[in-house]
Amino acid sequence: xxxxxxxxxxxxxxxxxxxxxxxxxxxxxxxxxxxxxxxxxxxxxxxxxxxxxxxxxxxxxxxxxxxxxxxxxxxxxxxxxxxxxxxxxxxxxxxxxxxxxxxxxxxxxxxxxxxxxxxxxxxxxxxxxxxxxxxxxxxxxxxxxxxxxxxxxxxxxxxxxxxxxxxxxxxxxxxxxxxxxxxxxxxxxxxxxxxxxxxxxxxxxxxxxxxxxxxxxxxxxxxxxxxxxxxxxxxxxxxxxxxxxxxxxxxxxxxxxxxxxxxxxxxxxxxxxxxxxxxxx
Numbered sequence: 001x002x003x004x005x006x007x008x009x010x011x012x013x014x015x016x017x018x019x020x021x022x023x024x025x026x027x028x029x030x031x032x033x034x035x036x037x038x039x040x041x042x043x044x045x046x047x048x049x050x051x052x053x054x055x056x057x058x059x060x061x062x063x064x065x066x067x068x069x070x071x072x073x074x075x076x077x078x079x080x081x082x083x084x085x086x087x088x089x090x091x092x093x094x095x096x097x098x099x100x101x102x103x104x105x106x107x108x109x110x111x112x113x114x115x116x117x118x119x120x121x122x123x124x125x126x127x128x129x130x131x132x133x134x135x136x137x138x139x140x141x142x143x144x145x146x147x148x149x150x151x152x153x154x155x156x157x158x159x160x161x162x163x164x165x166x167x168x169x170x171x172x173x174x175x176x177x178x179x180x181x182x183x184x185x186x187x188x189x190x191x192x193x194x195x196x197x198x199x200x201x202x203x204x205x206x207x208x209x210x211x212x213x214x215x216x217x218x219x220x221x222x223x224x225x226x227x228x229x230x231x232x233x234x235x236x237x238x239x240x241x242x243x244x245x246x247x248x249x250x251x252x253x254x255x256x257x258x259x260x261x262x263x264x265x266x267x268x269x270x271x272x273x274x275x276x277x278x279x280x281x
Contacts, residue, residue, distance in 0.1 A: 069201030161186030179212030192219035
């Protein structure tokens with residue numbers, strides 16, 4: 001997919017179409033109904049070259065961004081050019097994404113599927129599944145930490161990139177700051193992984209350079225989010241909730257700047273650029 005680079009546009013202050021709908025509620029003991037906007041979700045079935053791969057619960061907006069980001073962030077393709085076509089179909093609570101990918105990527109995907117053990121009640125099981133959860137990813141070059149003033153009032157500044165969150169809540173957001181500290185774009189979704197996938201997909205489709213940039217997530221940071229920014233080549237991840245211990249360890253070992261911004265404390269940096277693991281404790 002060789003989409004032309006799109007110019008940076010100001011954020012849309014309105015929630016995406018179909019992402020929320022009007023409902024009504026009534027307080028306990030009251031008969032009058034009040035209107036409220038609630039975030040919608042739908043089941044998105046994803047198939048690669050005609051083979052079903054996953055069904056994800058997502059917010060029904062920016063679905064092509066999600067498919068591209070999911071494909072990149074999950075390691076199904078190594079580059080966006082391996083995605084030849086995306087066709088989204090369906091309406092309401094059930095959607096379908098038919099994705100055409102390069103033969104080499106499809107062969108790798110089929111090999112991974114062949115090696116996976118059968119379904120079991122305990123979830124991920126077996127050596128192959130653990131290798132999927134803890135992939136061998138290259139260590140990134142050490143990148144400098146973003147200047148401290150980039151993080152000033154970040155919680156407040158990103159509000160304009162969260163139209164769905166302002167309207168009805170119940171969603172996570174992921175944003176990208178470029179190498180000059182400017183917020184370029186943001187994406188929202190009911191799932192924290194999905195929001196980051198949509199962001200990565202949007203960056204890839206727009207042709208934005210992620211070198212020296214910062215991804216920001218409003219959720220807690222688990223290992224999967226580290227993997228996604230690592231595969232995308234983004235050197236710094238900022239989260240508004242605490243990272244897991246494994247996420248911090250992985251970030252330090254792979255030269256990813258991981259920064260947690262607590263509600264009422266200064267930013268906490270887990271990064272080789274800021275010192276050793278012992279220095280961070």
